[in-house]
Amino acid sequence: SRCPAFVRHPDWVHGGGLYHVGCDYRPMIDNLMDLTHETYVYATSIGQPEIEEAPVATSFDGDHVVTSRHMENIQAPPFWCTALRGNGFADDVPVDPWQICHFDPPSRVMIEIGVAYERQQKNLTEKPERKLMTLAMDAGGMHARRVLDRLIAEERVAH
Numbered sequence: 001s002r003c004p005a006f007v008r009h010p011d012w013v014h015g016g017g018l019y020h021v022g023c024d025y026r027p028m029i030d031n032l033m034d035l036t037h038e039t040y041v042y043a044t045s046i047g048q049p050e051i052e053e054a055p056v057a058t059s060f061d062g063d064h065v066v067t068s069r070h071m072e073n074i075q076a077p078p079f080w081c082t083a084l085r086g087n088g089f090a091d092d093v094p095v096d097p098w099q100i101c102h103f104d105p106p107s108r109v110m111i112e113i114g115v116a117y118e119r120q121q122k123n124l125t126e127k128p129e130r131k132l133m134t135l136a137m138d139a140g141g142m143h144a145r146r147v148l149d150r151l152i153a154e155e156r157v158a159h
Contacts, residue, residue: 025107026145032109033067033101033140048077051099058140063147065103067140072096080115093117103144105151 021028031037034056038047054071073094076084081091100112 029103029109029144030141033103033144035099045079046077050074058143060143063105065140065143068100070098101140105147
């Protein structure tokens with residue numbers, strides 16, 4: 001499994017399930033591989049302008065496609081403020097959130113979202129050579145579609 005180790009750890013829980021959607025599945029993958037829409041669609045909960053402003057990095061290993069966005073030193077959106085307060089943390093200090101979207105064909109998308117404090121910032125400060133790769137915001141969806149197109153073509157040739 002390509003899931004990060006923490007996902008399989010018994011102390012962690014996850015939300016998810018099977019959803020039947022009456023449409024072509026590829027636009028849904030496009031939507032989940034680029035979370036820029038959170039800025040507008042979820043403006044009162046998890047959205048904030050920094051999501052749209054942060055560069056997106058895209059990578060792929062065979063058919064596995066990853067898009068990631070890391071933000072630094074920003075105010076937490078309303079949902080995160082509530083979660084921080086609920087866990088005994090201050091909600092009025094800058095945080096370092098991230099979004100990492102994993103795609104595996106034909107239609108599995110796993111989204112990892114998190115937030116850190118000073119420790120992550122300290123690491124970034126101590127390693128200024130660390131650069132984020134900036135690509136077009138739709139690169140993750142584009143690479144996922146290329147994988148799907150190739151697999152569909154291979155399946156047609158095989159049959």
